[in-house]
Amino acid sequence: MxxxxxxxxxxxxxxxxxxxxxxxxxxxxxxxxxxxxxxxxxxxxxxxxxxxxxxxxxxxxxxxxxxxxxxxxxxxxxxxxxxxxxxxxxxxxxxxxxxxxxxxxxxxxxxxxxxxxxxxxxxxxxxxxxxxxxxxxQRKTDTLAKRMAEKMKGRSKKRKSSEIEEESKEQDATKKRKTKPCGINSEKYASLRALYEQHTSSITSVINTGCDNSSLRCFCDRNPDIDDVITCETCYSTQHVICVGSPSKEEEYMCPWCWTxxxxxxxxxxxxxxxxxxxxxxxxxxxxxxxxxxxxxxxxxxxxxxxxxxxxxxxxxxxxxxxxxxxxxxxxxxxxxxxxxxxxxxxxxxxxxxxxxxxxxxxxxxxxxxxxxxxxxxxxxxxxxxxxxxxxxxxxxxxxxxxxxxxxxxxxxxxxxxxxxxxxxxxxxxxxxxxxxxxxxxxxxxxxxxxxxxxxxxxxxx
Incomplete structure (x- = not known):
């Protein structure tokens, strides 16, 4: 047939x-x-x-x-x-x-x-x-600013609490001059604290200006120091806002690779x-x-x-x-x-x-x-x-x-x-x-x- x-x-x-x-x-x-x-x-x-x-x-x-x-x-x-x-x-x-x-x-x-x-x-x-x-x-920058402000406020409260605790320890140490203060080494503390601040900043901040080359994962060859970048809240990699946009309202940003x-x-x-x-x-x-x-x-x-x-x-x-x-x-x-x-x-x-x-x-x-x-x-x-x-x-x-x-x-x-x-x-x-x-x-x-x-x-x- x-x-x-x-x-x-x-x-x-x-x-x-x-x-x-x-x-x-x-x-x-x-x-x-x-x-x-x-x-x-x-x-x-x-x-x-x-x-x-x-x-x-x-x-x-x-x-x-x-x-x-x-x-x-x-x-x-x-x-x-x-x-x-x-x-x-x-x-x-x-x-x-x-x-x-x-x-x-x-x-x-x-x-x-x-x-x-x-x-x-x-x-x-x-x-x-x-x-x-x-x-x-478009993503409303005032919403992002609000998120950043709230998170910075939260970290500020933690720092105030930490400072009060340190002041209390210093006062106790002053009262007991013959006793060696306990706790971690102040230099080590400062170093660890700086590292902690750097880490939490990369997680909680939505948009930053500039970034470390090692964290940049974008599908362009732009200079990371020139354009604003945004941090993925899943893998913590960063991309240029101009390349991937930014989250709306209260949504968390997710990078293209995490979406897959x-x-x-x-x-x-x-x-x-x-x-x-x-x-x-x-x-x-x-x-x-x-x-x-x-x-x-x-x-x-x-x-x-x-x-x-x-x-x-x-x-x-x-x-x-x-x-x-x-x-x-x-x-x-x-x-x-x-x-x-x-x-x-x-x-x-x-x-x-x-x-x-x-x-x-x-x-x-x-x-x-x-x-x-x-x-x-x-x-x-x-x-x-x-x-x-x-x-x-x-x-x-x-x-x-x-x-x-x-x-x-x-x-x-x-x-x-x-x-x-x-x-x-x-x-x-x-x-x-x-x-x-x-x-x-x-x-x-x-x-x-x-x-x-x-x-x-x-x-x-x-």
């Missing part, structure tokens, strides 16, 4: 399965809830969804709401005794030109992290899209990764079709110009858009840093940047033009698997380039066991009908058969 014929068979099978589900009792029970979720679009989306787009969004919402306990007969799949658990996501494969971007935006607006989560206010449409170059990571060892920050944000050539399309579509007050969006350009955005700051957005190129560069930093650290006998002057993207558990992760992750050795596929999210979406108009085996990269990205193991995946491909049955629940495809200004005829091959 030719490759094209087999693809047609796959899409026809998928169409048949989804049409059967659409007429099932289970589907009717879900309709009321899905319609209620789509009502959110009335106040946030400036364009009305076409019928086929609404069907696509409802399918996406069903996938995101799915749980292992609620898997229907259409989602039940057992492979060689292994009960396959489908992800809370899938492959959106509408043909080019049918509005996949709008469908993804509609899904984002219909299913936020929680109903009571409010987006940060945006003053006007021109401020809807921010870039990581102009993101204001911490449990990722849970977020209601959707991370969208696309090729460089179409990343601007997402920005245009959002500005054109979404009300400016509905979403807070960041175009993330990476640790550009040696600037690091704190994971907690990233997590506050509704949408973060970046590119495969940025992702590839940033996630390659990790292996480079580990390798260079093993080889060097002495401390490095500056360190390789680390990405904040892996320090966030995203609410939703969308790979646009997801066919870029095809193949078992794809660097893009491995890179995408480093990111954590609740929902995962592969968005592509051409999910299959040559044969169905091309889908392996997407299956690996979605994390569907046991088929992340390539040997198991090829075993599944040997059984054509089983392969179709496995793919049907997670694949949606609409194709354009005839298109004109006046009419549009669609064959829905979900």
């Amino acid at each position: 030719s490759g094209n014929s087999r693809l047609d068979d796959l899409y026809n099978y998928v169409k048949k399965i989804h049409e059967a589900r659409k007429t099932s009792d289970e589907s009717h029970k879900d309709e009321e809830k899905l319609d209620s979720m789509l009502e959110r679009l009335d106040t946030s989306l400036l364009v009305k969804l076409r019928a086929y787009q609404k069907d696509a969004v409802k399918w996406m919402l069903r996938r995101e709401l799915a749980t292992p306990a609620r898997q229907s007969e259409f989602e039940s799949f057992v492979f060689e005794g292994f009960n396959v658990i489908y992800p809370k996501g899938g492959i959106l494969a509408d043909e080019m030109g049918l509005g996949k971007t709008i469908e993804v935006l509609a899904c984002i607006l219909s299913h936020p992290y929680s109903d009571d989560t409010e987006a940060a206010p945006v003053e006007d449409a021109s401020q809807l899209i921010e870039t990581s170059d102009n993101v204001e990571l 060892k911490k449990t990722p920050v849970r977020s209601g944000c959707t991370l969208i990764v696309s090729p460089n050539t179409i990343s601007s399309q997402w920005i245009d579509e959002i500005n054109r079709h979404v009300k400016s007050s509905s979403l807070r969006v960041l175009f993330y350009e990476g640790v550009k110009g040696r600037k690091y955005i704190q994971p907690k700051d990233l997590a506050e957005y509704d949408i973060v858009i970046t590119t495969f190129q940025v992702l590839s560069v940033e996630l390659s930093y990790v292996s480079v840093e580990e390798e260079s650290t093993r080889k060097l006998r002495h401390a490095k002057k500056y360190h390789t940047p680390v990405s904040p993207l892996t320090c966030v558990e995203w609410w939703r992760l969308c790979l646009d033009e997801a066919q870029m992750v095809e193949g078992s050795t794809s660097k893009t596929a491995s890179m995408a698997c480093e990111l954590r999210s609740v929902h995962k979406w592969a968005v592509t108009g051409t999910p299959i380039q040559k044969t169905i085996s091309d889908l392996y990269g997407l299956i690996k990205f979605l994390g569907i066991e046991p088929f992340t193991n390539q040997a198991q995946w090829f075993r599944l491909l040997d059984d054509e009908e089983e392969c179709y049955r496995f793919l049907a629940p997670i694949l949606w495809r609409s194709i354009k058969t005839t298109y004109s200004i006046k009419s549009e005829y669609l064959l829905r091959l979900y």
